[in-house]
Amino acid sequence: MVSPTGSGKTLCFQLPAVLRHGLTMVVSPSKTLMSEQVSDLLARKIPATFINSDLSVEEKQTRFSLLGRGAIKLLYLAPERFFVRSESERARLKQTRPSFIVVDEAHCVDQWGRDFRREYGRLSEVREKLGSPPVLAFTATAGREMQQRILKSLGIEDAEVFVRDVDRPNIALLRWRCAADQRAGEIASLLGIPQLQGQKAMVFVPSTNVGEELQAALRDLGLEVPLYHSKLGDAWERQELVKRFLGQSKPSVDQIICTNAFGMGLDVPNVRLVIHWQQSASVEDQLQEFGRAGRDGKPSVAVMFHNGSSLGRDVSRLRFMAEKAVEAAQVSALDLTQMLEQRYHQIDEVNELMRAQSCIRLAISEYFQGPKSTRRPSLSVRILNWAFGARTKARRFHACCDHCDKAEIGRRDMVGYQRDEQKGDACGCRRVDHQVRFA
Known part of the structure; x- marks a missing residue:
């Protein structure tokens, strides 16, 4: 699922995890993110925990004990946790047999999976060892090419992809x-x-x-x-x-x-x-x-x-950083060339x-x-929209971008744009007023 920041992606896996028997395992990229989400779940009295390298041996044992007793609904882990040196820890994770594997911030699979954090590129192997449970992957940022690379890396090329409009009109x-x-x-x-x-x-x-x-x-x-x-x-x-x-x-x-x-x-x-x-x-x-x-x-x-x-220097700096990242990856010369070409292209x-x-x-x-489609939604989608959609009118905003609004930003004025009244709305953006002030 590709959906904008703040649109409710987290609920899309937390709700099924609560409603379904068994454990949901959430692969998350950062310790901070794990801590925040677990704190929010515990505040709602939903049993959740995380396991990472910051925990003491005793604390890990306590959390694994809770997992063994079926007392946890959501377990948050970094992908590296599946490849730690401790055989006993790997074995205990393997025994969990989760109902779902959730890949949060799934763009990391493509961006990091071959160099920076190579364990992200091995999640299909992890899934197989855990009994091949269903995979749910969520991100706010994956273009069409990246979507296909993520599916291939996770070993779910035939998965259904839901793309919600990424536009943030505000x-x-x-x-x-x-x-x-x-x-x-x-x-x-x-x-x-x-x-x-x-x-x-x-x-x-x-x-x-x-x-x-x-x-x-x-x-x-x-x-x-x-x-x-x-x-x-x-x-x-x-x-x-x-x-x-x-x-x-x-x-x-x-x-x-x-x-x-x-x-x-x-x-x-x-x-x-x-x-x-x-x-x-x-x-x-x-x-x-x-x-x-x-x-x-x-x-x-x-x-x-x-x-x-x-x-210019901006592009040169990014290319230099891409070269250093790719050089650090332990891959074949062919893969190295392909990785660098992909990064240059991006x-x-x-x-x-x-x-x-x-x-x-x-x-x-x-x-x-892709290009905007006027295809009519299916009957099931229209029923869902009728039953659960917002009854209030969508908020409309004044400003689109520097091109559409002819923005001139001064040092001391965050903006009083005067839109060219002769220019139409060919881009389809959501402006509704000629005079725009963000303040």
Whole structure:
């Protein structure tokens, strides 16, 4: 299932897990995400737990004992847990015989499965050892090509794929051509907008080095913004910064600089502004990151800086990072070449989106779903919509993207767009007003 951030994917596997006998095993990419989801389930009195390397031997034994007694409904694990050195731990996992295997954030299967976290590429083997239970895979970001690669990797090529419209109409999408040495100043201006005070803002950077440079530049401009990355201190320090951003720990943090290791699966409803220091390495990553904005359905903004060139420093940096990641993968020369070509292709796809003089919202939608279809829904779908669909009118939003609204973003004005009244709605976006103000 491919469905937007905040659309209820988690409920789609948690509800069947509760209603069905037996255990549901959830493969999750991060310890933070596991902890958050288990905490939410326990707060609702649903027996759930996770097992990871942060737990002591005694705590693991306690949780395995609960599993053995059938006292747990949902068990969260990283894919690496199935390949640990401990034979007894592997054997106890094998004995669970789950009713479902759920792959949460399933785009990780394709993005990490051959190099960064190779265990993601071996989940079909895991499924077979667990008795071949049904597989449910969920992500907010998988284009049509990636969907097929995920199915093949999981060994379920004949599975049914549900793709829900990935459009987030409450997020205005703004491409901003800007030289790298000017971005810190522009970001400082955006973070200082009065209407953002008390709201959340995230600044995505491509690497820890870029994040540290941006953090220092913002500090020189009078802004102290914490930086989250995978090498930050120990697990407790990283978790504490997450809690501060969630408002669960003091002092709270409203603005954060982060690599894409931050935010995956976290439910932070009031992120009003997401900034990309530069384009992401794939359309999937770009959508995953700016999809952090506006999870409460209120108007939000995603600003994506780029240098307007197909061979500039932004693209060069991403290609260099792709080469280093691929070189670290222990694969054959042929696989290495294919992996690198795929990554170059993904980088070029985003670069074309950034430079295109057309509606970026429409382009992203077609990337995931293909051209818009007017095919009438089946009778069963229409009955479900009639029985369970919202009775209220869908909310409509003013802003689409920089192309459709002719956005001109100044340093001190987050935006008063004046739409060209002669321009039609050929892109099919959901604007309803000529005068647009995100504030």
